[in-house]
Amino acid sequence: MQSAFEKDGFFVIRGALTEAEVDRLANPICRAFAAGEYDSHNPEKAYPEPGIYSMGPKILGEHPEIASVSLAHPTIVRAIEELFGEPAVLAQYWSIMRPPGAGVDEAGFVPGSGAHFDYKPWRCVGSFVKWMFAVIPFVDYTEDVGPLCVSPGSYHRTTVLDSDGRVHPVDAAQVPPAADVELVDPSLKKGDVVLMHGFCWHEARPNYGTTDRAGLYMKFHAQSSPPACGPWIYPSAVAEALPDEYRHLVPHHRADGQCASVRGEPVGGIDEAQLVIEDADGRILLLGDESTGYTLPGCTAAEDSGAGILDTGNVMGSVMAGAKSATGLDLPWLSWLLDVPGQLGGDSRCRVYGHRLLESAPALTAGDVTYRWLTGAEIESATAAGHVAGGDEVRRWIGMWQNQVDEEGCAVTRSFGVP
Ligand SMILES: [Fe+2]
Numbered sequence: 567m568q569s570a571f572e573k574d575g576f577f578v579i580r581g582a583l584t585e586a587e588v589d590r591l592a593n594p595i596c597r598a599f600a601a602g603e604y605d606s607h608n609p610e611k612a613y614p615e616p617g618i619y620s621m622g623p624k625i626l627g628e629h630p631e632i633a634s635v636s637l638a639h640p641t642i643v644r645a646i647e648e649l650f651g652e653p654a655v656l657a658q659y660w661s662i663m664r665p666p667g668a669g670v671d672e673a674g675f676v677p678g679s680g681a682h683f684d685y686k687p688w689r690c691v692g693s694f695v696k697w698m699f700a701v702i703p704f705v706d707y708t709e710d711v712g713p714l715c716v717s718p719g720s721y722h723r724t725t726v727l728d729s730d731g732r733v734h735p736v737d738a739a740q741v742p743p744a745a746d747v748e749l750v751d752p753s754l755k756k757g758d759v760v761l762m763h764g765f766c767w768h769e770a771r772p773n774y775g776t777t778d779r780a781g782l783y784m785k786f787h788a789q790s791s792p793p794a795c796g797p798w799i800y801p802s803a804v805a806e807a808l809p810d811e812y813r814h815l816v817p818h819h820r821a822d823g824q825c826a827s828v829r830g831e832p833v834g835g836i837d838e839a840q841l842v843i844e845d846a847d848g849r850i851l852l853l854g855d856e857s858t859g860y861t862l863p864g865c866t867a868a869e870d871s872g873a874g875i876l877d878t879g880n881v882m883g884s885v886m887a888g889a890k891s892a893t894g895l896d897l898p899w900l901s902w903l904l905d906v907p908g909q910l911g912g913d914s915r916c917r918v919y920g921h922r923l924l925e926s927a928p929a930l931t932a933g934d935v936t937y938r939w940l941t942g943a944e945i946e947s948a949t950a951a952g953h954v955a956g957g958d959e960v961r962r963w964i965g966m967w968q969n970q971v972d973e974e975g976c977a978v979t980r981s982f983g984v985p
Pocket residue numbers: 682683684768
């Protein structure tokens with residue numbers, strides 16, 4: 567498996583699930599599609615009309631039992647963690663339903679025209695550098711209903727570059743014109759699971775058949791490779807249903823229904839944000855002064871109003887606007903550090919991001935804002951004097967950012983996130 571995956575960027579585990587296991591997974595999901603309980607449901611053009619319909623992780627709140635035949639299936643998790651060489655974290659849990667006629671148009675489909683890969687620095691479910699898909703087809707992906715084609719070796723064309731000390735740039739491949747993309751049909755059957763490198767080019771073909779083509783498209787990232795936009799928030803019911811050895815797969819969850827979904831409007835489960843903004847010399851921006859006390863810049867967070875399900879949870883647009891009005895600074899990118907409890911109580915959540923500027927201690931232009939650019943030693947003594955709100959936490963976050971480690975102190979590969 568390891569050598570085939572490294573060469574081709576994908577590997578099919580034949581018969582990873584029994585037919586009965588696939589049915590246990592597919593039945594509640596397909597029933598939900600039939601009931602219109604999927605994301606961005608539009609009654610004017612709804613399943614089963616020809617189209618492409620999708621459903622995020624909300625189904626796991628209603629049916630946590632399907633975790634054991636999908637995200638926590640022993641065969642799948644063992645293979646992924648073996649390929650990563652470290653623990654995995656579930657990023658995306660997304661079902662796609664393509665009824666007959668999906669993707670079919672009068673002009674005719676040109677093979678290769680839909681080839682793409684899913685490294686997306688603007689998505690919670692695409693902004694990591696060490697990750698893979700695990701796709702579970704609910705039916706045989708025949709020539710008729712539409713294969714999921716993959717491009718062998720294509721993932722080698724995208725390169726993760728060395729860190730600048732905080733974040734890793736990605737030299738992302740440009741997928742060539744349709745005629746120049748080599749695609750193969752891995753002939754996925756019900757019960758098979760295809761593991762696909764995150765940078766692997768792939769293409770779903772139209773459904774020319776007479777039956778539904780549906781499947782589950784999961785993404786996992788290595789624990790050492792967090793999403794730059796921050797994680798999707800899952801229903802707590804699924805995290806609680808997992809046996810101990812699989813709990814690490816779903817670390818980010820809420821019990822109050824605020825999980826990644828678009829039911830009417832986008833929901834991401836992120837209420838506010840704080841920012842570790844560093845200058846070119848390693849000083850950190852703190853608002854306030856010794857008399858009023860210091861805080862990190864922060865603001866309330868909001869989803870992008872136009873977000874589809876895969877765009878939920880990325881609140882960077884609102885955070886950048888909040889930072890601009892509070893400080894006058896333009897922050898072209900951010901990278902997620904961690905989530906902490908929010909000020910609203912309950913399950914509310916505050917997302918903490920880092921950013922490093924190219925300049926040294928720029929003067930802030932926003933109104934009459936009081937601020938300081940403080941060194942680590944200055945923050946330490948201000949914290950000791952009780953002048954920094956949550957000073958010990960703030961110092962911990964700065965350490966995570968500057969030392970490129972996670973909350974446990976383990977090394978991580980952060981990357982760039984954008985709205
Ligand atoms: Fe894709």
